[in-house]
Amino acid sequence: MKRLLLIITIMTVILAGCSGQNNNDPATKGNENVDKQEQVKLTFAVNEQPQLPIEFWEIPVKKFMESHPNVTIEIVSQPSSNISSRDHLKTLLATGKFPDVMVMTSPGDFINSGSLLAFDEADLDYIADTSVGKFEGKNYVVPYKKQVGGVFYNKDMFEEMGLQEPENWEEFIALNEAIKAKGTTPISLGVKDGWPQLITMSLLLSTDLLTDDPDWGKKRNAGEVAFADDNVVKVAEKYKKLTQSFTDESRSSISYTQMIEAFYNEQTAMYIMGSWTQADDIRLEHDFEVGFFPMPNDNDANTIPVWLNEGLAISADTKHPEVAKAFVEFFVTDPEWAAQFLQSEMLFPVTKEEVEYDKSDLRMEIEEKMKGYKQVENFYDMTGDAALLPGLQSFFDKMTVRMATDPNIDVKKELELMDKEWEKANNNLNR
Structure with a gap:
């Protein structure tokens, strides 16, 4: 249909x-x-x-x-x-x-x-x-x-497992643990194409960092804050746990198309993406209802990152x-x-x-929920004076792949490297 x-x-x-x-x-x-x-x-x-x-x-x-x-x-x-x-x-x-x-x-x-x-x-x-x-x-x-970003989930699977939309980060981790205990991969993710994983990291940074400090990007470009600051390191640790503990172990060889198909084939319970994926909800055949909730932070799930x-x-x-x-x-x-x-x-x-x-049921659900959300920019694609300096998006892409695949990675050192890349980019702009 x-x-x-x-x-x-x-x-x-x-x-x-x-x-x-x-x-x-x-x-x-x-x-x-x-x-x-x-x-x-x-x-x-x-x-x-x-x-x-x-x-x-x-x-x-x-x-x-x-x-x-x-x-x-x-x-x-x-x-x-x-x-x-x-x-x-x-x-x-x-x-x-x-x-x-x-x-x-x-x-x-x-x-x-x-x-x-x-x-x-x-x-x-x-x-x-x-x-x-x-x-x-x-x-x-x-x-x-x-566009908006968040977590898309299988409503029928949630109902069968007795699960609810999480209201904070602790509940989100408990939700993932419960799904994993049932023998199902909680989150569909593939990093083969080099970009789907950055959506997860970016949404976490938006909800954790930009909710409290929407001018963080401007402050970084002014040299007032750094990527290796403790509050950013904390988000990176969350990202590492989420991607390495609750996604398929073969994530390195999974493409974007395959990760989406895995969700609609009911091999996973959730996936994290931007609202453009609503086209997949129409395009791909499935017999369950898809729901949406924002990426939770420590306190709530009331912030919606927008592109x-x-x-x-x-x-x-x-x-x-x-x-x-x-x-x-x-x-x-x-x-x-x-x-x-x-x-x-x-x-x-x-x-x-x-x-x-004409809007789909999923689109109307997202629109209705957005009325109660605080909107912040998506971190990766911050605009204007807050935008990542030229070249930093490419570094961010590769860094988030490493964080999602290397169990021994030191996320603080990775963020320190990103600060060095920022210094190079800033020097190039000021030549």
Whole structure:
């Protein structure tokens, strides 16, 4: 049944994306900034993923070009699935092929080289909160979605085992112990791809560190705190215990796809991930209900980490900045396309205007629970002046793999190494 719903959803998106426009279509915004006689060509670098193929990104591009007949937009994507959009953009910049508009997740890698265009406040009057993600008071990325992170679990399995959602860290550990005692792997995790494990560490840092000190990232970049401080070491020890004690021993050889499939095949009771995985709940066949709860900290489970780091950016060297801005605004505000885009992964809107779309039961459950949560940024993808310095995300990736797989690892020494990496990155910025 869920596969049928997914097929219907995809067909609805594609057909709607190809439908004609109405007279009030926001795609026409920006026409006043474009000389109708001038032929304009833009390149648009996207983040192609299995759930977001090129055909999906083509929908807004085609619709925008229909209302701007003198504009041509060429889509550029990663050459292979094992290259991230961030690394692809670095290559394009180095080879003189930096796109006019791009999906951006790590602006800090590009701002200091002067590669991105800064938006004026007036450019972003459609965004609900423009204070998020500012670098030295300026916006370089227009967010197009909000995502949340937490623990997804098998409600039927919990009920059979007499388990409840935990309300603090102690209860969460006891929950894992109880599931393990029943002969089931508590948490589905695979580190083969080098990134799923960082979600767990990042959520722990968000709920333990940023709940009490939301400015911790800014303080680190100002040299006022360190990664090897006791409160961060404590979180790393939690991460090591969680990943090494309650996940499959073969986690090193398990891919992201395999870890998700293990959960939906009922080989595990939980997995820790961002809300984009709701697409898997629709895509993968299963006959149990999936639930969600936040990553608990020592005192409660009332903090929800959110991602606001991903959006659209514009090259500082684009020959057509006004057209590029018009396309960005259309992408984020067009009601029809915004609904399709958000529905693809059951995302949360970031615009002043609410975006309505058909939501799954899981999506509605998360939305309802969020009303009582404190929202903090996801640690790994902190934005603006709090963002990890260029290069530190790559170190974090490798460090969290080591912490999840090496039983003899000294987490404090690892964090001391990360402080040294920060010093290198900071020195590079200040040259």
